[in-house]
Amino acid sequence: MTHHHILLSAALLALSFNLPAQTTNPLQPEGGTTNFETAGFVEVSKFVPVTMLSGSLHSVGAQAYNNGLQNTYQLQSAGTTTSILGTPLLLRRIREIYAIDYLRNQSRGDEFTKALAKAGKDKVNSVINVARDPIGSVMNLPKGASRFFGNVGEGLKGAQGGNVGNAMEAATGMSKEKARLAFKLGVSPYTDNQELQEQLSNAAWAMAGGGLVLSAASVVVPGVAGTALTAIGGNQILQNQLINTPPNQLRIMNRKKLFALGLDRDQADAFLIQPYYTPENSTTIVDALSRIGVNPEAFLNEANLAANPEDAFYFQRVAQLLLQYQQSVTPIQSLHVKDGLVCALDKNGILVVPISLDYGIWSERFSKRVDEFSTLLQGNTKVKGLTLWTDGQLSTRLCDELNKRNISYQMLALDSVALK
DSSP, X not given: OOHHHHHHHHHHHTOOOSOOOOSOOTTSOTTOOOOOOOOEEEEGGGTSOGGGTEETTEEEOXXXXXXXXXXXXXXXXXXXXXXXXXXXXXXHHHHHHHHHHXXXXXXXXXXXXXXXXXXXXHHHHHHHHHHSOTTHHHHTSSTTGGGGGGGHHHHHHHHXXXXXXXXXXXXXXXXXXXXXXXXXXXXXXXXXOHHHXXXXXXXXXXXXXXXXXXXXXXXXXXXXXXXXXXGGTXXXXXXXHHHHSOHHHHHHHHHHHHHHTTOOHHHXXXXXXXXTOOHHHHHHHHHHHHHHTSOOHHHHHHHTTOOSHHHHHHHHHXXXXXXXXXXXXXXXXXXXEETTEEEEEETTSEEEEEEOOSEEOOOHHHHHHHHHHHGXXXXXXXXXXXXXXXXXXXXXXXXXXXXXXXXXEEEOOGGGXXXX
């Protein structure tokens, strides 16, 4: 079981708020049934767009295993079957398959070869090690520098000679082309797919240094049309920042935003140097927290516990859910963490619980935690009501049980929502 599994499970297990134990719950609906839904297989077509189910280079198994929170999909490509946890990651991996194929084909053309020659092979070699992998390149720096992946430029200038400085200057133009191309293809310039990193970097250098023009890139990747902004909530301004701002400058920008929210340098850097957050993750989170506009210390303290990229993406989605609540419902007054669960109290006294999942069911575990959570409405003058917000789907049974307990809920198609 990955830490991400544990993190999500802990989030739901943490729905009790250190309140005194009760032998009865007055909010427990009378006459409620005691049977529960169980983990099992679900139809993939209910979670994945039809255009992404199969294509010339891939197919997705007709059923996925749901553990009560997340779906595990079977992705077939090039004679290999890979298990993938979570719908967002599945869609990302599918787009990456076609992006790699597109870039491979482009690299075989005469125009690409001429552009690469014009750029200069020696320069390609000097830059590629710096800009190919924004995370991996930092891991090759002196001990401890891997935690400063958003500060590549600053770290290199302080620890290396002039050749690296020249490489970084060249890499700035390359970085912009790489990010621009990646977003056109519906993938992340900070992907952990090493082959895609290499293909993106080679193409970006041919574009930045050799004048190569790649057109109609998005048409070869399924599901890209209209989804270039999905990972960051449809925020065009944010996407432009990610394209035009080098990682080291993104880190400086994010630090300033966190200062403005009341954090000191140590608190801000504790998050910004966390090794599992790419510049895209951290910039998206900080952007959301800045727009919410309340002290984010509680949120970031929990986010700092991320132990893998999946955890980092989970907290990104939580931040986006909170921002969407603020923009579409009412302003958030404060952010909290209760026994490992990020939540927010809005100005009307509604406690908002954001959870990123694929498909939530009414399990025994969920039942117990929701009933304990409901006790917050008793004798707590600050909490006037409860609402659950998720970027996934909830079973009909789970929705019915939440309604019986006067807990509202919102299932939000986060990837199709344009945040203002």
